[in-house]
Amino acid sequence: MYSIVIYIITGVLLLISLIASRKKTLLALKKAWKSFEKILPELIAIMLFVGLLIALLDPGTISALLGDNSGFLGLLIASVVGSITLIPGFVAFPMAAMLLNNGAGITQIALFISTLMMVGVVTFPVERKYFGTKLTVLRNSFAFGFSFLVAGLMGMILR
Amino acid sequence: MKCRRYIFPLIVAVVVAIFTLIDNQTGFKALSITGSSLLEMLSVIPPIFVLLGLLDVWVPREKIIKHLGEESGLKGVVLSFVLGAAAAGPLYGAFPIAAVFMKKGVKFSNVLIFIGAWSTTKIPMFMFEMGALGIEFALLRLAINVPGILVMALLLEKMTGKEQREAIYTQAAKLSE
Secondary structure (H helix, E strand, O other), X not given: OHHHHHHHHHHHHHHHHHHHOHHHHHHHHHHHHHXXXXXXXXXXXXXXXXXXXXXXXXXHHHHHHHOOOOHHHXXXXXXXXXXXXXXXXXXXXXXXXXXXXXXXXXXXXXXXXXXXXXXXXXXXXXXXXXXXXXXXXXXXXXXXXXXXXXXXXXXXXXX | OHHHHHHHHHXXXXXXXXXXXXXXXXXXXXXXHHHHHHHHHHHHHHHHHHHHHHHHHHOOHHHHHOOOOOOOXXXXXXXXXXXXXXXXXXXXXXXXXXXXXXXXXXXXXXXXXXXXXXXXXXXXXXXXXXXXXXXXXXXXXXXXXXXXXXXXXXXXXXXXXXXXXXXXXXXXXXXXX
């Protein structure tokens, strides 16, 4: 259902764009392919890796580590892994869906997604160059704290 | 050069192959999980990237930046959100653009909103999130994030002194030359 709607919207917009400018539309398609090709290696690697991980760990183990009742440990794993790693969303969402289908909890997954997107430990040096140490520390700390709020609310509402 | 990027997935594939040789069942299970997830993703991905390309070609950033200055008010806030949400790429890609914004005199809280929106409310990502984790999950996360980003941007602006802000703007102008 979701797919069909997106395909139709994209098709219509593409058609409008094509009518407006053939050249720009081709450029857009070229950019689309390029950005897709850019994530393809990581996508394949992470999917293979997570597939293996899930096959090795049974749902019981995943739910003990990241499940609804994993408590402090689950939140710690989700938030630390999310803050440190640099996984593009196109790879992270399917990964999160795989974990969710295999025993992980909504709160833990939401925490992982939120910290992954908002907190950047690895990119700290880059951010500092632009915004200075103080603001970078502040922004990342706020984002870290806020992620718990997001995850808590989502866990409460979606459970 | 291009092929080098595929070394990483190749290594993972070899590891999976080794596991399959040692333990058939685990290996096949891993491959079937990976295969079905990949297929699912590939069915959602193409339109999203096409939309991304269209967005990039048709939304002129330059024109919008003009409307984000000190007196831009609510319009500036909304446009900052839109610009961040229309973005693509990882968060560190936002910093150089933020530097250009500052160089052009964009209000500091709007720069912070842009960074916040870029980090977590990107439209293509949002669509992808709906496909992978469900409409409820994606919508709820968006609904919590929008006010959150706004509040954090205002707080961060308040906590950054005038001198420090000026230093950041000077630095940004240098970095975006």
